[in-house]
Amino acid sequence: MKTNTILLTAGLFALATAATARAEVDFAKQIAPILEKRCVECHGAEKKKGKLRLDSRAEAFGKEDVLIAGKADESELYRRVILPADDDDIMPAEGDPLSKAEQDLLRDWINEGAKWPEELVLGGQADAPAQVAIEWPPEHKASDAEKKAVAKLNELGIAVRPIAQNSTWLTANLRVYSGEFNDELVTALGQVTGLVDLNLANTKINDAMLAKLAPLKNLMTLHLENTQVTDTGLKHLAGMEYLHYLNLYGTAITDEGLAQLKDHQRLRKLYAWQTKATAEGATKLKESNPDLSVNLGESLIVVAEKKEEEKKEGEKK
């Protein structure tokens, strides 16, 4: 009887500690999505409001007082997001204030040292096609249908621009598009075969809509991060043989999706953190494309693997 009571007490104690011990905030899973969805549109490579970028570790720490590891209360990044909703200085400068839960996550993350793995660059803007030496598709001349589609997109408020002066290659960024994202729009996009760079991050693009983009065979960079795209949708990318950069972070893709990318021999950068893809799947894909770098939030995974190894070492002894 006595032993039972002791066991029961020990069990309750274990339960109680499990409930109070909170895991450390995970940058890739919990902080990056907040910055990506609410801050980077104004504090990224394109717009640098207040001369501040929040899309990489180096940038975010590069400006005095914005982030002070271990001291949320002194970090401008946290101070700005907890201001009253009607304060002129509140961030984000537009839209609803962050939820209390999001504010608390930012606070805890900073107080725990503001850990931000170097290779996790939000939005991947640093990899625009013009900046890397890569193979371009053969010359392109816009058809009448394509010109019409561009006009239609312009009407909808979407800028489809040449990637450089006098270039026939085009770029479009719908990441912060505020109009309705519907089939009509996607159909028009699918006719603009001069597109080499397309950003659909954070949009309502889904697997069925992706089918309409299959004709975009000249695409070199494609952003699909934070969308509903799954493995099923990836098969529509099969004909995009010049694809050099693909961002799938924050989607529901798995190792099966990764395997479907093995014929994309020109692919060099694949972002798949915060998905169901695993290091095993990434390694397999690299076997058929050794020049590819797959970003799974690697340092996080490496750390986990190391711990696992240490544990095994310990068991052997």
Ligand code: HEC
């Ligand atoms: C709609 C655009 C917009 C969004 C979205 C936005 N900001 Fe800002 N931010 C600005 C502007 C404009 C300034 C410069 C004016 C000022 O300091 O208030 C600024 C300034 C700042 C500063 C001060 C920089 C310094 O050097 O002191 C911080 C910190 C900041 N923002 C953080 C954030 C965070 C964190 C988010 C997301 C939760 C965010 N911002 C979202 C427009 C924006």
